[in-house]
Amino acid sequence: MSKQNIYDNEAFFEEYMKLRSREVNANNLFELPTLYSLMxxxxxxxxxxxxxxxxxxxMEYIQHGASKVVGIDISEKMLEAAKKNYxxxxxxxxxxxxxDIGNIDETFDVVISSLALHYVxxxxxxxxxxxxxxxxxxxxxxxxxxxxxxxxxxxxxxWTRDENGRKIHANLENYCVENRYDSKWFVEGxxxxxxxxxxxxxxxxxxxxRIVKIAEPYPTKELVDKYPEYYDNFHKxxxxxxxxxxx
Amino acid sequence: MSKQNIYDNEAFFEEYMKLRSREVNANNLFELPTLYSLMxxxxxxxxxxxxxxxxxxxMEYIQHGASKVVGIDISEKMLEAAKKNYxxxxxxxxxxxxxDIGNIDETFDVVISSLALHYVxxxxxxxxxxxxxxxxxxxxxxxxxxxxxxxxxxxxxxWTRDENGRKIHANLENYCVENRYDSKWFVEGxxxxxxxxxxxxxxxxxxxxRIVKIAEPYPTKELVDKYPEYYDNFHKxxxxxxxxxxx
Numbered sequence: 104m105s106k107q108n109i110y111d112n113e114a115f116f117e118e119y120m121k122l123r124s125r126e127v128n129a130n131n132l133f134e135l136p137t138l139y140s141l142m143x144x145x146x147x148x149x150x151x152x153x154x155x156x157x158x159x160x161x162m163e164y165i166q167h168g169a170s171k172v173v174g175i176d177i178s179e180k181m182l183e184a185a186k187k188n189y190x191x192x193x194x195x196x197x198x199x200x201x202x203d204i205g206n207i208d209e210t211f212d213v214v215i216s217s218l219a220l221h222y223v224x225x226x227x228x229x230x231x232x233x234x235x236x237x238x239x240x241x242x243x244x245x246x247x248x249x250x251x252x253x254x255x256x257x258x259x260x261x262w263t264r265d266e267n268g269r270k271i272h273a274n275l276e277n278y279c280v281e282n283r284y285d286s287k288w289f290v291e292g293x294x295x296x297x298x299x300x301x302x303x304x305x306x307x308x309x310x311x312x313r314i315v316k317i318a319e320p321y322p323t324k325e326l327v328d329k330y331p332e333y334y335d336n337f338h339k340x341x342x343x344x345x346x347x348x349x350x
Numbered sequence: 351m352s353k354q355n356i357y358d359n360e361a362f363f364e365e366y367m368k369l370r371s372r373e374v375n376a377n378n379l380f381e382l383p384t385l386y387s388l389m390x391x392x393x394x395x396x397x398x399x400x401x402x403x404x405x406x407x408x409m410e411y412i413q414h415g416a417s418k419v420v421g422i423d424i425s426e427k428m429l430e431a432a433k434k435n436y437x438x439x440x441x442x443x444x445x446x447x448x449x450d451i452g453n454i455d456e457t458f459d460v461v462i463s464s465l466a467l468h469y470v471x472x473x474x475x476x477x478x479x480x481x482x483x484x485x486x487x488x489x490x491x492x493x494x495x496x497x498x499x500x501x502x503x504x505x506x507x508x509w510t511r512d513e514n515g516r517k518i519h520a521n522l523e524n525y526c527v528e529n530r531y532d533s534k535w536f537v538e539g540x541x542x543x544x545x546x547x548x549x550x551x552x553x554x555x556x557x558x559x560r561i562v563k564i565a566e567p568y569p570t571k572e573l574v575d576k577y578p579e580y581y582d583n584f585h586k587x588x589x590x591x592x593x594x595x596x597x
Contacts (some may be wrong), residue, residue, distance in 0.1 A: 110367075110568075151464045181473075233425060233504045251498065251522060256518075256519070259435070263510065263521065271522075272521040272522055272523040272525070273525075274510065274519040274520075274521070274522070275498060275519055275520040275521075275585060275586055276518070276519040276585050277585060277586075277587055278498065278587065279566070279583060279585070279586075279587055280587060299549055299566055299587075300564065300566065301563075301564040301566045302563065304564045305563055308561060313556065313560055313561075314555060314561040315554065316548075317547065319526070319546055319547065320547055321526035336526060337524060337525075337526045337527055338522060338523050338524060338525060338526070339522055339525055339526075340525065340526055350390075
């Protein structure tokens with residue numbers, strides 16, 4: 104199975120870092136607040152971060168009381184940035200695709216993954232390994248691109264716009280066709296694996312997880328008044344969050 | 351809160367009965383097979399059917415071994431048809447909106463609802479009452495219109511078509527705006543309540559249900575070869591099923 108390492112692509116990496124450094128972006132407005140609203144108490148907990156990227160979250164988990172954080176990422180460039188900016192004696196960074204976490208010989212109380220699982224082909228394999236790595240009652244909390252976002256025909260726009268260019272509806276195609284969809288995001292050929300909502304959930308319950316809570320964050324009216332460009336999230340959420348527990 | 355009784359509308363009732371009597375329809379192709387694939391063993395079980403309609407399912411549950419079936423429906427016309435065509439000493443039909451099941455003084459092993467919950471405004475109230483009516487470990491299995499189907503702007507088509515009228519994508523609008531959406535289905539003003547996927551699931555888990563399995567049925571390639579008009583279900587599923595268990 105292919106393990107995508109788009110974050111080590113020079114052009115992608117630079118554009119991505121620019122996007123994330125903007126003060127206002129979908130991550131700051133929707134993704135992070137939702138992630139923390141679902142976060143279990145980290146005090147004294149051992150945390151594994153799948154696709155830790157630039158390491159900022161790993162440092163935050165330590166600040167929230169985690170006793171140890173292991174951050175893994177497939178991208179060496181990302182981990183270089185992480186080690187430079189977010190080093191701590193309690194954080195270990197490992198260069199590893201998340202398909203290989205079966206090799207980790209350690210247990211964790213909380214496994215977190217922020218916006219990385221849609222890059223992974225073998226979701227079921229990752230879920231089974233996470234289950235094995237978690238202590239009893241441990242929490243698996245992740246965000247991914249929303250399933251209405253990861254399907255695509257490869258042709259045309261994902262939005263239909265009015266004569267002024269304003270988005271009037273999202274174009275939903277191939278939702279029931281689970282596949283890899285390649286598209287342009289900064290560079291050509293970014294691979295996302297589309298899984299229906301039912302696949303995301305059933306893979307967890309079949310592995311033994313209990314679904315605790317789902318979230319599909321969308322803007323408040325106040326937020327759209329302030330940042331009008333985010334009105335399109337009323338039509339189609341960017342992210343799906345799942346909080347589950349090992350039983 | 352309004353309790354919609356569209357099935358007692360004469361024009362709606364006639365058209366609906368015609369649709370359901372067609373040999374090939376979405377119910378026969380997708381809804382029923384999925385319902386039965388998720389069905390627990392009914393042998394000796396007491397079953398409550400929310401929105402039992404014409405009673406055909408109630409009779410089938412008896413044939414599957416249920417010791418007792420209570421079928422409730424808001425529509426007197428539907429229940430007349432049920433009593434005429436699917437009467438059995440083990441079946442009790444009650445004319446009652448499902449918002450009122452709190453008045454039933456009995457427990458059940460299985461509560462089933464087929465394509466009725468999207469007509470109900472107070473989903474949370476129904477879920478809480480179902481939880482109370484179920485015995486420990488009891489199953490709540492329901493289908494509803496899929497959440498990508500129940501949202502709507504009220505303007506324009508739900509599909510974008512090519513120059514030959516063939517559907518090329520579904521128009522997804524207002525997915526994150528939970529509301530009542532009125533539309534025409536045989537008659538004007540059929541009311542459906544849109545709830546996001548997260549609301550459907552979280553309402554269950556917050557009431558104490560464990561999510562067992564989700565289904566979003568779609569056609570096989572063979573089925574579309576035989577009934578080409580159902581290719582549009584690849585873009586957008588009609589139905590969502592949730593099987594949950596009282597814990």
